[in-house]
Every structure is written in C-alpha cells, then in structure tokens.
Ligand SMILES: Nc1ncnc2c1ncn2[C@@H]1O[C@H](COP(=O)(O)OP(=O)(O)O)[C@@H](O)[C@H]1O
C-alpha cells in the first residue's frame with residue numbers, strides 16, 4: 146500500500162517562522178514510523194539545520210522563496226518501516242556540493258556547525274545540484290531505525306498490542 | 310513580505326499514520342503566528358477531524374490517495390497576524406456540501422461528531438466542490454486570534470521582547 | 474503500511490479492570506483501544522476504569538470508541554469510569570456534550586468508588 | 588512578517604545577571620536571545636547565568652549565539668555559566684563538541700558559585 150509516490154511533501158516559504166512547523170511535522174511522523182523520541186528529535190534537528198542553511202546561504206535570508214521537503218518511509222521486504230528518507234529542494238543559488246562541508250571543530254567560534262550536525266545525526270547525506278532549468282540544490286538524507294519494531298508492527302515498543 | 314503565494318502547503322497520502330504529522334505542523338505554525346496553546350490545539354483538532362472525514366467518507370479508507378493542506382496567515386493592515394486560513398482539498402467523491410452536517414447531539418451514539426467539532430472550534434467553515442476535472446472536495450476554514458499580539462510582534466505574550 | 478498500534482496496559486484486580494492507553498488516540502490508534510475495551514468488556518467485569526493519564530490528545534474517533542464501550546458496558550451492567558483526563562481531552566468531551574454522559578473522575582483511587 | 592520574538596526574562600542581583608529564554612531557540616528566535624545577551628554583557632557583570640529551564644529545543648543558531656556571548660564574556664572578564672540544560676539541548680552541545688568549552692551546571696544555585 147502507498148508504495149508509489151511521495152507520502153509527505155511540504156512546500157514552505159523560506160521564512161524562519163515556519164521552521165518549528167517543519168520540525169514538528171518531521172518529528173511526529175518519524176515517531177509514528179517507529180523511531181525513538183531521541184531519533185525523531187535528531188531527524189528534526191537535521192531538517193532544521195538544512196532549512197536554515199537554505200534560508201541563509203541559498204536565499205540570503207529572503208523570506209518568500211520556495212523550499213520543498215519530501216518524506217518517505219524506507220521499508221523492508223515485510224513492509225515494515227526501517228527508516229526514513231527526507232529530500233530538501235530549493236531554487237536557490239547552485240554551489241559545488243564539495244563546498245558544503247564542515248569546518249574544523251577544534252576552533253571555538255560562532256557558526257559552522259550545521260553541516261557537521263546533519264552528518265552526525267543522519268546515516269546518509271548527499272548534496273547535489275537539482276537538474277532542470279529552475280536551478281537550486283537538492284539534499285537527500287536517510288536515517289535508519291536502530292531498534293527495529295517487532296514483526297507486524299510499526300509502533301514504538303515491544304509491549305505494543307495488535308490493532309483491531 | 311511573503312504576501313503572495315501560499316506559505317505552507319502539505320501534500321500527504323490518505324493514511325491515518327500521517328494525521329499526527331499534520332496536527333503537529335498546524336499546531337506549531339499556529340503557535341508561532343500568535344495563537345495560544347489552546348487555540349493552536351483547537352486548530353489541530355479541526356484539521357484532524359476534517360482529514361479523518363476525507364479518509365473515511367471521501368476515500369473509503371484507501372490509504373494511497375492525495376490530500377492537500379494549505380495554510381496562510383491572515384494579516385491586518387500593519388502586517389500583524391490576525392488569524393489563519395487552512396484549506397483542505399482532495400480528489401475524492403464529490404458530495405452536496407449541504408449533506409456535510411452534524412447530527413443531533415442529544416442522542417448518545419458513536420460517531421457523528423466531526424463536523425460539529427470543526428464548526429465549534431473554527432470561526433468560518435465552508436465546504437464546496439472543487440472546480441476542475443479531477444473532482445474532489447474543498448474545505449476552507451478560518452480562525453481568528455482572540456488575544457491579538459501587541460503591535461509589531463507575532464510572539465505570544467505581552468512580555469515578549471523585541472528582536473535584534 | 475501495517476495497522477498502527479499503541480501501547481495499552483490492561484490490569485485486572487477483583488471485579489475491576491483498568492485500561493490505560495498511552496499516546497494520542499486518533500484514527501490510526503483508536504482500533505487498538507477498541508480491541509482492548511472489547512476484550513475487557515467481554516468478561517463483563519463489575520467495573521471498567523479507563524485511565525487517561527497517558528493520553529495527551531484524542532479526536533472524535535477515540536471519543537466514538539469510548540461511547541461504544543459505554544453502550545456495551547451498560548448492556549452488560551458494567552460500570553464504566555474515565556479517570557485522569559487531561560484538560561485538552563476534556564474539552565473535546567465538552568464540545569461533543571458528552572462530559573455529562575460519562576462518569577469522569579480525577580484519579581484511579583476515585584475511580585474505584587465512583 | 589515582522590521579526591519573531593520570544594520571551595526572555597532578565598534578572599540582576601548583585602554582580603550576577605541571569606537570563607532565562609523561554610521556548611525553542613531557533614533561527615527565528617535566536618536574534619531575541621542575542622539582543623538580551625548583548626545588553627547584559629554590555630554592563631560587564633561579574634557573572635552571566637543563562638538559565639535554560641524553559642528551552643526544550645535549540646539549533647546551531649542558538650549555539651552560535653551562546654558561543655558569541657562566551658567570547659564577549661571572556662573579553663570583558665565576565666564568567667558565563669549555562670544551567671538547567673535539558674538532555675535534548677545538551678546533545679547538540681555534545682555533537683558540536685562544545686560541552687567541554689562551556690561551564691554547564693544543573694541548577695541556578697550551582698551557577699552562582701560555578
Ligand atoms: N544550502 C546551502 N547552499 C549553499 N551553501 C551551503 C548550503 N549549506 C551549507 N552551505 C555551505 O557550507 C558551509 C558550512 O555550513 P554550516 O556547517 O551549516 O555552517 P555555517 O552555515 O554556519 O557556515 C556554509 O558556510 C556554506 O558555505
């Protein structure tokens with residue numbers, strides 16, 4: 146079921162006011178897919194950091210530009226959620242993906258932490274230029290559930306009971 | 310700023326798993342627009358009930374059909390958020406909008422509460438057929454902030470301090 | 474995706490069964506609550522307490538599940554009591570004008586005698 | 588939309604200024620925290636305590652704001668102490684390897700002498 150197409154797609158303007166909405170969406174969905182509270186919080190943090198970077202570096206803090214977030218569960222053969230893949234796309238300035246990288250953390254100074262945080266909390270992170278005339282960047286991130294839910298359940302714990 | 314176009318647009322599949330994500334998105338954004346915790350919770354409840362009805366009545370519980378939620382702040386002349394408008398659209402069976410109504414609540418029986426709840430917590434509620442070949446229904450709901458934020462602020466309380 | 478489940482703790486002590494669902498009770502989760510309520514009611518206990526301490530949110534599918542349980546309970550002469558309902562959950566009972574239909578008390582202790 | 592604001596309670600007692608932001612400190616809100624920190628540091632107090640009891644979430648813009656405050660504090664010989672940091676907030680300091688750079692204590696009481 147629902148195997149084709151995107152499960153969740155959010156289009157938002159590049160206004161920091163809406164960061165909390167994106168975080169709560171992503172974190173609530175991750176919980177339901179079987180991530181722990183800590184895991185869901187980490188996914189929300191990675192999404193927040195990536196959105197901040199699009200707003201600050203991609204759009205130079207303009208608040209009216211589009212950002213797209215898509216979210217899909219990653220399933221195993223038994224159709225159990227194993228993780229989540231999140232894609233962020235924009236129409237912002239294109240940069241060399243190699244240039245999107247963390248600084249040396251030994252130096253204590255404000256800033257320069259976002260990319261490090263994203264790579265630390267997610268299992269796979271890939272930046273690329275978006276194909277097509279509109280330009281923009283594309284970020285694909287995946288995180289796997291470390292404690293898989295027991296067979297036939299997407300709920301969080303081993304004590305969850307079967308549905309009606 | 311950001312006065313044209315939709316601020317937030319969520320496309321989701323008609324799977325109840327994603328209801329909590331939609332609720333948390335809507336409630337977090339409403340908080341940031343200046344609604345109280347109670348007001349934000351009511352907006353999330355109305356959205357949940359309307360989504361449940363689309364899933365149950367419109368799509369007969371199919372889990373792979375599309376639903377769109379758009380959210381825009383309602384502003385006054387000074388660009389302060391005064392409320393929020395949320396539009397839900399689907400490609401489900403079209404019904405006479407007059408038929409979407411609450412039952413007599415004096416009778417105690419399961420079900421038949423959703424439309425009543427939506428009308429109770431939102432200030433304006435309008436159901437209509439979606440124009441266009443794809444069919445479907447459209448629900449437009451508005452709720453106003455009862456305690457408007459003080460001048461120049463979208464934050465929640467009278468003690469909020471000005472930004473940098 | 475498989476039917477989503479939630480944790481529901483069921484406890485039996487004398488003639489009283491206590492059911493404590495944990496998490497938001499919405500359309501995805503109310504089938505789990507319904508299954509637990511039906512199972513408990515099938516034994517026709519004297520008293521069925523639904524402890525809502527762990528429920529921060531409920532929509533009308535959760536309310537419908539409890540109304541159904543109330544009807545079954547009455548037929549079987551089981552006393553159904555809801556306890557520890559959070560303010561946000563209570564408000565949906567009020568909007569649905571069901572706050573007077575259910576017996577609603579603050580705590581499990583009070584539910585034992587309500 | 589106008590710059591978003593958050594509640595930040597500032598309190599002065601002897602040589603100690605305590606700042607308590609309330610709510611999520613993200614890109615929308617960190618400018619408010621920065622303004623409060625700058626104002627407090629301008630007076631070069633002996634001690635600046637940032638009480639994070641009310642902060643459930645912080646992103647790297649909030650962390651950057653605190654690093655900036657730490658640098659300003661050191662230049663002005665102000666002792667900067669963070670207190671009552673929630674687990675979720677601490678984890679971002681750990682990921683950023685800044686948990687050893689800041690003085691972080693459990694409570695306001697401990698912050699007075701840390
Ligand atoms: N979405 C983006 N578009 C363009 N450049 C980016 C983007 N995200 C990150 N970068 C680049 O990567 C660098 C490191 O980002 P980050 O670790 O978040 O620290 P900071 O944003 O504070 O510099 C940025 O300085 C920027 O040059």
Ligand SMILES: Nc1ncnc2c1ncn2[C@@H]1O[C@H](COP(=O)(O)OP(=O)(O)O)[C@@H](O)[C@H]1O
Nearest residue numbers: 362363366367404409410420421422423424425
């Ligand atoms: N999205 C919708 N599409 C079609 N019919 C709807 C929709 N929403 C509500 N309805 C109609 O309105 C009635 C009342 O809805 P509601 O108050 O939510 O109670 P219930 O769904 O339990 O019947 C439904 O029985 C249905 O006939």
